[in-house]
Each structure stands twice: as C-alpha cells, then as structure tokens.
Amino acid sequence: MKRNSTEFGILPAFHGDCLLIKTFDSNNEEFIILIDGGTAQTFKYSLKAELKDINHINLLILTHIDSDHIAGLISLFKSSLIDNIIVNEIWMNHPEIVEINSDELISTRQGDTLKDLILLKKPDVKLLEISTKDESILRQGVELVILSPTPQIKDELYRQWKLSNFPKTDNDNVKISSQKEEYSTSLVDLSKISFSPDKSINSDIFNSSSIAFILKCLDISILLLADARPEVITESLRLNCFSETKPLEVDYVKISHHGSLNNTSQELLGLIKCNNFIISTNGGTADHKFPSRETIARIIFNSQRNDEDLNIYFNYKIEELKERIGDFIYDMDFNEGNWNAINRNWF
Template identity: 80%
Template structure:
C-alpha cells in the first residue's frame, strides 16, 4: 500500500499506552509501527478493531515490562487475528517476558512466555534488544533516535528480574497531586516547585528501562517517552547535543508515564521545543491517578515556549478524566499561559 502522509493514534488504553503509527518510507510504501498494547481490555475494545484490516506490522515495540503496556500484546498474540498479520521486527528488552493473571500482575516465575507466543505465531520475526548504544536506527528513511534505556539500566533490569520472587504490579506508588491545596494552586506557581521524584532510578527499574526515542518520519517528528525517567532522557538529550539554546524540535511529545509527577522535569522540558504534548490516560487506577496538575503546570510554563498556542491533547474526554481524579485543570487555568486542552485520538 502506498502512502504520502503520516497518521497516528494514541488509542484509548485505559491507564496504559497503545500507539499505532501509519507512516511511509522513501518509496512511499506504508510503514506501520505499533508501540505497546495497553491493558488486556485495550485489545478487546480498541486495538482489535484497528488491526482487523492490517496484514503487516513493520515494527512492534514493547517499551517496557508493565501490565498496562504488555497485556494487550499478550492478548493479540493469543488471538486468531495475529495469524493474518506478518510482523517484520520486534523491539523489546526482556530476561523473560511472562503471562499476567486477571489482576494484571507481572510475575517473574509463572505463566506463558510472551517470547514463546511471538515465536510460535511469527517464527521468522526479528527480536531485537534496544539500548542507547544503538543511537540512531534508520529504516528506509524512517529514523529512530534512541534515548533510553542505557545498557547499564537494561542490565540492572535483568538482575532485579532474576532475583525477584514475588509478582510485580503495574502500580508504582507514584506520588500524585491529590491534595486539595495542589488543585487550588495556580499552574504558574506549581511550575516553580523544584522537580523531586520520590524514587531513584534503580527503585523504579521497570519505568527506567523504557525504550524511548525520537521518531523522525519523512513528514512529522514525535518524541515518544513511554514511562521513561526524566533524568535519563535529560542526560541522553544532552549527549545528543541538545541544550537550552539548541533544543530538540519536534511536532509532538508523548508525555512520559501518563503525566506522572515523577517523570517530567523542568530541566527536561528546557531541552525540548514543541507546541503539542500528548497524555495517554483515562485518569489512572483507584490508587494511582494521572495526570498530575504539576506536570500540566511544567508543560504550560516551560522555558522553551514559543509565542504560539500550546496544546495538550488527552486520549480520553477531559470531563471523564475529571470524574476519576477531580479538577486537575479548570477554566481559570486557560486565562493565562496561551494554551488549551483537547481530547483527540487520531493525529
């Protein structure tokens, strides 16, 4: 199939991520990328319908091992739909990718291996591990600038995985802005509060190990941050020669970890120039809600703002997110900052 423009979807993935990108290569042949699969319900209610007419995925990326990213892919590979889809290449870092139970727990010891499922259904697929050592990967004119994980973080992930004896949930004790005083503070005031994550990188190894990258298609550029740590992305951007006077310029930024308080810093945003930020979440789980109001504040009042309207896109209706987490943004917020918030799935 020929194509001359890119379109991509941040699919409704409940509290997870599932991104479908339909772009094209230097020959104008369609190039399809699937990033993560969301929760098991994501496949059932959304991804399955989007893939029903797809017979080839050029690149599938599992960014990291968390149930709200991997479960939908397990459902895909257990379905008959996968029998009609050829997958050329898969990126994933894994000591052993395993099944999850109905409570969406990731277990290091039990269940079917996702790798075994993949090889059963697609025995000729190329399975590739990715780190920042790969730097830039170009596939027929489509470029990927790898920003995380580092080789050291990948090895630490494997070490912790092998030592683990208990299931690991996708709930990572994120410190959310649930306090009423935070919701009542202005965005500008919140943007000035220093970034202070409540976990270090090794204690947040699943998110730290996210495969994150700049995607440079022939007509659009997207910074895809998965659930990556801001400290790692900041260092990688600087190593790629981006700085406050020469920031990374992209058309879209998919914000890390559903807008969590702990994954987007002022320093990181100071290295990125974009008018379009995307947050993937339905509001989170009962215990761990996203996005945080502080993250919204940092984006709106980031130091790289141009004198143009900034838009934050959500893949669920904003009113529906508010029903789960309260008024994380309100009408007064739009009176300053020259920005807006929009619900949108396809771009």
C-alpha cells in the same frame, strides 16, 4: 499500499499506552509501527478493531514490561488476528516476559511468556534488544533515535529480574497530585516547584527501562517517551548535542508515564521545543491517578515556550478524567499561558 503522509493514533488504552503509527518509507510504501498494547481490555475494545484491516506491521515495540503496556500484546498474540499479520521486527528488553492474569499484576511465576507466544506465532521475526548503545536506527528512511534505556539500566533490569520474583503489585506506585491544596494551587506556582522524584532509577526499574526515542518520519517527528525517567532522557538529549539554547524541535511529544509527577522535569522540558503534547490516560487506577496537575503546569510554563498556542491532548474526554480524579484543571487555568486542553485520538 502507497502513502505520502503520516497519521497516528493514541488509542484509548485505559490507564496504559497503545500507539499505532501509519507512516511511509523512502519509496512511499506504508510503514506501520505498533508501540505497546495497553491493557487486555485495550485489545478487546480498540486495538483489535484498528488491526482488523492491517496485514503488515513493520515494527512492533514493547517499551517495557509493565502490565498496562504488555497485556494487550499478549492478547494480540493469543488471538487468531495475529496469524493474518506479517510482523517484520519486534523490539523488547527482558530476560523473560511472563503471562499476566489481570491488568494490575506482574509475577515471574505466572504462565507462558510473551516471547514464547511470539516465537510460536512468528518464528521468523527479527527480535532485538534496544538501548542507547544502538544510537540511531534507520529503517527504509524512517529513523529512530534511541534515548532510553542505557545499557547499564537494561543490565540492572535483568539483574533484578533474575535475582528475585517481583511482587504482585501495580508497578506504577508513584506520588501523584491528589491533595486538595495542590489542586487549588495555581499552575504558575506549581510550575516553580523543583522536580524531586520520590524514587531512584534503580528502585523504579520497570519505568527506567522504557524504550524511548525520537521518531523521525519523512514528514513529521515525534518524541515518544513511554514511561521513561526524565533524568535518563535529559542526559541522552545532551549527549545528542541538544541544549537550552539548541533544543530538540519536534512536532509532537508523548509525555512520559501518563503525566505522572515523577516523569517530567523542568530541565527535560527546557531541552524540547514543541507546541503539541500528548498524555495517554483514562485517569489512572483507584490508587494511582494521572495526570498530575504539576506536570501540566511544567509543560505550560516551561522555558522554551513562545507566543504560539500550546496544545495538550488527552486520549480520553476531559470530563471523564475529572470524574475519575477530580478537577485537575479549571476554567480559570486557561486565562494564562495561551494553551488548550483537547480530547483527540488520531493525529
């Protein structure tokens, strides 16, 4: 199929991530990239429908092994739908990916592995582990500049995985902006609070091991951050010669970890020039609510802002997010910063 423009969808993935990118290669042949599968419900309610007319995925990426990214892919590979889809290449980092019975749990004791399912259904697929050691990967004119994880973080993931069984808990246990006083603080004031994550990289190894990259299509560019840590991305951008005076310029940024407080720093945003930011979340779970009001403040009042409109896109309606997490943004917030909050799934 011929194509001459890129479109991509941030599918309604509940509290997870699922991205479907339809771009084109140097011969104007369609090039399909699927990034994560969201929750099991994501496959049932949205991904399945999006894939029913697709018979070829050029690149499938599992960014990391958290349940809100892997469960939908397990559902896909357990379905008959995958039998009718050619998959050329799969990226994923793990010594063993395990079956999960719900969208909240990960345990090394459970079930069949995703790798086993892949090898069963797609025995000839090209399976790759990815780290910043790979630097830039080119596929038929489509370039992916790898920013995370480092080889050291990937090795630490494997070490922790092999030494212990991870607990059956949600691995998104991060500090969020849920206190009333933080919700009532102005965005300008919140943007000035120094970034101070409550976990180290090694104690947040699932998110730290996320595969994050700059996607350079022939017509647009997207910074896709999965659930990556800002410290890792910042270091990688600087190693790629980006700085506050020479920032990375992209058309879109998919913000890390559903807009979590711990995954977007002022320093990182100071290395990026972009007017379109995307947050994938339905508001999170009962215990872990996203996005953080502080993250929104940092995006709006970051040092690379100019006078142009800034758009923050959500893949669920703003009203639905507020029903789950409260008034994380107010009408008065739009009086400063020249920005918009927009519900949109396809770009």
